[in-house]
Amino acid sequence: MDIIDMKKMTQFNHLNLFSMGYRDRKGKEKSWIFASRCDEPCALNGKDPVPDAVVVVPFHWEKQRLVLIREFRVPLGGDQYGFPAGLVDKNEAVLGAAARELKEETGLTLVRTLRQSPPVYSSSGMTDESVSMVYAECQGEPSTDGNEDSEEIEVLMLSQKEARVLLETPGVKFDVKTWIVLSMFAELGRI
């Protein structure tokens, strides 16, 4: 398969649709619509990929708790349980963004990075959005004083048992990355 051309189909500020022309395995020309946060979709500009966003998996070592946030998400019209996360600013280092978002959203301080992913893709059938996963130890007391006006966040510090209970609670909406890590934590007590 190969790419023939690409057209930007909308002109919004933060998110747009693109149409990619491509040839399938049999040589037939087709098109594919996808969403991108980039002016030029990142994966095709030939540069080393930089993640759009960072997702922090924070473990509070002193309290032995996994940190999650419950946050109002406009596209879902309701609350979702997820990890602290946010867009990486232009020229900002990924780990700097991780520490900043963790502090803004939870009040906690990132003290040690345990592991970090390269840019990995959120849902590559519909978007080229990529994130870097940062597993980190954190310390301090939770606070939402740093939240922006468009953020409405509750910080949760979960034991292994509380993780199990949350996973079994009907009607709770989870981010997919959070559900995967939380399921492992519920079973093993570690990240």
Place this chain on the structure above:
Amino acid sequence: MDIIDMKKMTQFNHLNLFSMGYRDRKGKEKSWIFASRCDEPCALNGKDPVPDAVVVVPFHWEKQRLVLIREFRVPLGGDQYGFPAGLVDKNEAVLGAAARELKEETGLTLVRTLRQSPPVYSSSGMTDESVSMVYAECQGEPSTDGNEDSEEIEVLMLSQKEARVLLETPGVKFDVKTWIVLSMFAELGRI
């Protein structure tokens, strides 16, 4: 925070942008652009959420291997390592879709479901897309005879050691869910 209204901004077949009007914590009216696969964004139609797609985490018990696919992804303009996945057809059961996609993409047969997530969200800052994660044991020999013309897939059956090597390989593009599960598998030899 609360939702004021929602407008469909584009008219494509499979993916569209929507603008959601909302009030922030201070009562100020704002708008948020997001992408959705649904005609009426799923999270707001008041029905029980049905996942847009299914993602299979297949473990081949007999060979003791985690199954991944390497697949050309149009929005990335190149290959990505991920799990077998696909849209759930209308009126199709989630586990039926899981078995179907696994068979089409890898030739393998789903024999036992280990665990299944509710609909969980891919990236709720930019889309209401949801998936159901299905961890399953599978059997058989890998084959790509069932691939569609728009699919170009290689099936990988990874040992714990091979998972470690793949994670360390520079330049490899991973789906985020796959990177998280593969990292745990590389460390623990299990899913």
